[in-house]
Amino acid sequence: MVVASRGEHRAHPAPAGEATMKELTWDQTLSVEVPEIDEDHRRLVDLYNILSHAVAEGESAEYIAAVTDELIACTVWHFRHEERLMLKHGYDGLAEHKAEHEELMASAKDLQQKLQDQGKTVSSDEVQFLERWLMGHIYGADMPMGAYLSKAM
Numbered sequence: 656m657v658v659a660s661r662g663e664h665r666a667h668p669a670p671a672g673e674a675t676m677k678e679l680t681w682d683q684t685l686s687v688e689v690p691e692i693d694e695d696h697r698r699l700v701d702l703y704n705i706l707s708h709a710v711a712e713g714e715s716a717e718y719i720a721a722v723t724d725e726l727i728a729c730t731v732w733h734f735r736h737e738e739r740l741m742l743k744h745g746y747d748g749l750a751e752h753k754a755e756h757e758e759l760m761a762s763a764k765d766l767q768q769k770l771q772d773q774g775k776t777v778s779s780d781e782v783q784f785l786e787r788w789l790m791g792h793i794y795g796a797d798m799p800m801g802a803y804l805s806k807a808m
């Protein structure tokens with residue numbers, strides 16, 4: 656997209672040649688063996704990709720904030736979904752898992768707050784932070800939870 660000026664609704668263009676965009680792909684290696692959780696994770700991966708494209712293409716700060724809000728809302732809903740399933744099926748790692756969700760939401764809300772500050776937008780570093788956040792949590796915490804739930808449900 657053409658950036659006409661450094662007006663308040665124009666994001667900074669990605670520096671030429673910088674590999675800012677990382678596309679995530681949901682495949683079976685990301686499956687936690689619980690279809691309804693996999694479905695949520697697919698949606699989160701899609702939203703992450705939309706955000707990553709928006710940042711790489713220098714979309715407006717307003718648009719990037721809208722995508723971030725959607726990603727955060729979807730993540731909140733998804734965390735509640737997992738917590739309900741863990742509670743229902745007596746997963747003994749619930750408290751620890753829930754604490755990790757709270758930590759992740761605190762970081763996400765910091766990012767959201769930053770976006771609400773005038774004209775700021777997310778950088779590719781922050782997008783990479785979100786990617787590590789999403790993937791790290793799925794591999795580290797959701798996999799063992801899924802292994803338990805897939806047997807208990």
Ligand SMILES: [Fe+2]
Nearest residue numbers: 737792796797
């Ligand atoms: Fe989780």
Ligand SMILES: [Fe+2]
Nearest residue numbers: 733737793797
């Ligand atoms: Fe999850």
